Amino acid sequence: xxRRLQKTAAKILLACIALGAMATASNVPSPAxxxxxxxxxxxxxxxxxxxxxxxxxxxxxKTDVKIAAVLMNDSRTNETYAYAKEVANKWRLEGSDTxxxxxxxxxxxxxxxxxxxxxxxxxxxxxxxxKIEQKALMPDFRVEKYGRGIVNFIWEISGEILAASGQxxxxxPDNLLADEPFPWQNYIFIGxxxxxxxxxxxxxxxxxxxxxxxKQAGFNGTFCNFENFNxxxxxx
Numbered sequence: 001x002x003r004r005l006q007k008t009a010a011k012i013l014l015a016c017i018a019l020g021a022m023a024t025a026s027n028v029p030s031p032a033x034x035x036x037x038x039x040x041x042x043x044x045x046x047x048x049x050x051x052x053x054x055x056x057x058x059x060x061x062k063t064d065v066k067i068a069a070v071l072m073n074d075s076r077t078n079e080t081y082a083y084a085k086e087v088a089n090k091w092r093l094e095g096s097d098t099x100x101x102x103x104x105x106x107x108x109x110x111x112x113x114x115x116x117x118x119x120x121x122x123x124x125x126x127x128x129x130x131k132i133e134q135k136a137l138m139p140d141f142r143v144e145k146y147g148r149g150i151v152n153f154i155w156e157i158s159g160e161i162l163a164a165s166g167q168x169x170x171x172x173p174d175n176l177l178a179d180e181p182f183p184w185q186n187y188i189f190i191g192x193x194x195x196x197x198x199x200x201x202x203x204x205x206x207x208x209x210x211x212x213x214x215k216q217a218g219f220n221g222t223f224c225n226f227e228n229f230n231x232x233x234x235x236x
Contacts, residue, residue, distance in 0.1 A: 027076055028083070031068075031091045038070045041107060044147035052151055055171050059158045063165050065120060066093055067157070069103040069150055080104075080111040088115040099123055101157065103150060112137075124164055132156045 032038045036053050044052065056067040068091055075083045084104035085094070093100030094117045102115040114129045136156040140149030155173060162169055 028086050028090050029070060029072070035066075035091075036068055038068075038072075040071060041073045043071050043105075043107075044150065048147045048151050051171070051173070052154060055151075055154060055158055055169070058169065058171055059161055062167050063099070063161055065099045065101065065123075065161055067101045067103070067154060068093060069105075069154065071105045071146075071150065072107070074108040075106040075111075078109070080106055080109050081113050084113040084115050088117070093117055095119060096122070103154060105146070105150065107146075112141075124161060126164070127157070127160050129157070132160070 029038050029040075034053060036056050037044070037049055039049065052069065059065050059067060070084075070087050070091075077083050083106075084102065087104060088094045088100065088102040091100075091102065092098065093102045093115065096118040098117045099120040100117040101120060102113075104113045104115065105111070112133075114133070116129065132153060137149045137153040140146070140152060159169055
């Protein structure tokens with residue numbers, strides 16, 4: 001009887017492990033359409049994402065090294081390194097015949113991993129990811145500038161890869177320092193909202209007040225209460 005219970009318990013345990021593995025695998029994000037960036041929490045601004053794509057594209061064209069970043073809110077597992085390896089496999093960044101690097105960050109678990117393929121480690125044995133991480137990533141992460149930290153980290157890695165290959169980067173990082181242009185569509189939206197407020201204010205006033213106001217020489221009222229208006233229009 002005891003042996004039967006032990007066998008049953010063992011089967012249940014194995015089934016739980018298998019189900020857990022399947023759940024983790026199903027939670028692995030599919031490769032991004034551009035094959036470069038999966039940013040679940042939008043940690044990168046539009047400028048940073050565009051710069052990153054240009055950067056890793058140049059590295060790939062010159063060296064065949066594939067670099068990707070997966071930035072997640074919650075990987076739903078405590079085994080984040082194993083999970084990052086699963087992502088690297090699914091994104092085809094692993095293997096002895098592949099020169100691939102995955103930068104993985106999970107916000108909820110506060111974890112970050114750099115997965116380098118066997119092919120990359122063989123081709124670039126002198127690149128020290130820990131050293132680059134302390135120099136380029138951690139200073140920004142400590143002040144919660146995660147997007148900038150990731151971009152700086154990949155920038156430093158890219159520079160070392162090309163230097164080891166006897167080449168240089170042509171992507172210009174100065175564009176990241178400029179403010180993002182305010183989208184012209186936002187001006188149209190602001191105009192529509194403003195016109196709507198004017199119309200609503202005018203027609204909300206009593207009819208007698210509207211008629212008498214036409215006889216006044218000037219506008220002596222107040223337009224809404226802008227002291228309580230905290231909104232704004234921000235572009236990413």
